[in-house]
Amino acid sequence: MIRAFLIFLFAAIAMPSAAQDTLPPAPYAYKQLDDPDLEAKASDLMDTLRCLKCQSQSINDSDAPMAGDMRHQVRSRILAGEEPDAIRAWLIERYGNYVSYQPEVSASTWPLFAIPALLVLIAALILLRRLGKRRQEERA
Amino acid sequence: MRPVFFIPLALFLFFAGLAAYMLANGRFETVPSGMVDKPLPEFSLPPAVDGLPGASQANFIGGEPKLLNIWASWCLPCIAEAPQLERLKEEGVEIIGIAIRDRPEDVADFLSRYGNPYTRIGADDISELQIEIGAAGVPETFVIDGEGKIRYQHIGDIRADDVPEILEILEDVK
């Protein structure tokens, strides 16, 4: 009995946690735009958008159906003449900063930009203290 | 002893505290929609199954607040959610379904097995509305007030103890 239960348990662990649909992907999920410039624009954008159903993958790198549907949105919007930044903003409006791998300065992300600036200052300070001082002493 | 040598320790303690807090409280893993308190986006989706009409934004304008339920026949938690939707329907709530990436025969099969709480089901074959409304997964349920404004988002399947809260919100936004 225990044995049967354990086998069942292992089988359950091994089973994928959510079933997948069987519908074909959206038209632009796996189809590049004909214009290489537009496709490059779309591709650059898709590399920096997060697949919401995956563990840390961009929508360009994911085979999840929803990532495909997001790629379709990006490509068809680029084709309609929208700018990548506008599409990113459109998605951030819906999913928050989480959807974009490219953080933008906002109430929740400013330290990401303030700290590197601070680091530049600290690095300059350390270098001046360690190296600049010596030089003066030696000259004196 | 120079204070500057205490900086690494201070930074580490800050991190350790944060990590301990995260471990104790669990992670915040949902992706809430930024569309709550904004108008429902314009959309019009064809019927997902024979016998029920499709769904569009116009269906939500006017009348009582309604539920917009994003679901799919291939989604396992949706099966768990079905009895709760049935209860909400019995309480007189109108539920409009959006079937994500689904086939009509699968939808019909699901409804015959687990019941049909919907007045309409729109077929969203390329997750268009799902993305437009900011739903990161399936199932999710949105409360839409009579003016077509999104007022509340429920992420994941509705459990039995979520039903009273949802009914209360439906009452509040009238």
Add this chain to the structure above:
Amino acid sequence: MIAELGLAALWLATALAFLQIAAGVLGLRGDAHSARFAVYARPAAVVQAFLAVLSFFLLLYAFAVTDLSIKLVATNSHSMKPFIYKLTGTWGNHEGSMLLWVGVLALSGGLLAGMEKRLPEKTMSATLAVQGFVALGFYAFLLLSSNPFERLPVPAAEGTGLNPLLQDIGLAVHPPTLYVGYVGLSVAFSLAMGALITRQVNPDFAKVMRPWVLFAWVFLTLGITAGSYWAYYELGWGGWWFWDPVENASLMPWLAATALLHSVSVLAARDALRTWTIMLGVLAFSMSMLGTFLVRSGVLTSVHAFAVDPERGTFILVLLALYIGGSLAIFAVRAGSIAEGKRFTFTSREGALVFNNVMLSAILAIVLLGTLYPLLTEAFDVRVSVGPPYFNPAGAIFAIPMFIVMAIGPLLRWKDDKPKRIQFELCLLAAIAIAVVSLVAILGDYAILPLLGLALAIALGVAAFLPLRGRKLSRVPTAVWGMVMAHFGVAVALFGMASESAFTQERLAAVSPGSTEQLGDWTLTLEGVEPIAGPNWTAIEARVLAARGNEDPIVLTPQARDFWAPAQATSESALITRWDGQLYAVIGEQTEDGRWQLRVWWKPFVTFIWYGGLLISLGGVLSIVGRVRLDLKRRSAVRKGNQRREDQAKITGKVQVEPAE
């Protein structure tokens, strides 16, 4: 029996770790009574190494014979799995990899105790006590929360199998290599703490520490290189680095170890940078432990996450707090009492090394910030993502000056130098960089970072060999060759990264059998798609004919595999490697009209990234060989000198006073 033996060996090793700590602490007191007990520290470490390694080999054996009465084997292995993956499956899970980690930790502790005779006895005692303390924590972790030898009440009929992504030869190499690196840093950590506690931060200590740092650093470099290549061809989207938390977790110790490596060299050669070296020694090991915590606690979302468990996370966090918090506290109290060491000017080799040490530390801070920041905002119920568009430019702020100084630094003399002396080299390098930038800018419209990367890579590649200019090559010390090689490796890797990011071409198309696609100068024809079966998977395999220009076509066979134990789909890429790049092909789903999704990339010079990594490690190996040879020569010279003096004393019949060295 095997499992019980393994467990017993672990418990015994734990007991010996206690002995090692006690003996080490007594050795610190230094009186005659304590000294009698203190001599047990070294044998305790050596025997412990034997026991921990034995325990690991027993688990390896259990996996080899698929002993399904052991829970770990039943949950991670399968009788039908190819033999090699049964073995690698030993460390493809949390418990097994922790046992490997502990085995390597004990082994390096044993080697240190058995072989290192140069340090003052007190410093050695303190070092061994710290090493024992670190080991004890990990034994406790294994035995109390992740026992690899746990038995099932009833043996399972069949195992669950191993995550198919991990059924790859890359996994056989990558994690163990990284662990050796991480754990090698634990020795550097123990030595740094030993020296700090006994106030012996001096060139002699640095000379003892240097080979350990080099050794750990070589393995970290190899591990990261192998891991990056593994992710590149196994995950099937052609990416080699995504700044994923787990990737960052392996990069951070490497950055700290690289800084430590250079700073310990300055300390050994010039008796400068004392506190800085100690700080980096603590930091490097902290980063290894932090990496372990991030990977295993599940506090961050990663594509490589495995064995995630908050309870274990808590345990590792406690260990982190003990070791890192403790050592940083000792550092804070003690560091002020270490004298600053010798002085030097900005335009000296030390000056350049300090500059790059600061740059490396700043890059480390950026990576740390970007990796942990999502954790911070989640505490406030806000989720953010930090990815390549953040890490690349933020890292470049510090990486670009670092590469420039890296090109010039080795040309400078120690202590003080005049920039005028190397003005020819400076002009040459500047000319190369400017020429490359203008050439590439004419060729096309590329992003600024890859462009700068290309220019710096080529200038750095030339600069790496400049220290050899005007020297007789046969007389150049092996360690200098090591430096040249490693710096050239950095240039090669940087060239690969910049080139991949600037020039990659991608083609994604639905193709029907017989039809042809064009990508750059490659012509790709889909010959057909067939189902095939492996030992524990079934797959569809595409036959793609790839021809470059007018060459004869080569057959590529990318597969989409479905594993059935456990059930999971993977995409097996197919590659053609040329000296100037790699063609990378993946087969996807079949479309409704019967065509197949084919995704192909041409990645110019992408292989240079990993060649560079190998060159860097080779440089490290040369450096170790050079140092050890020099050390042995010196030792034998001292021995010979002593011998001669003894002989002389015997002949003359009186004891001579030894001249001070």
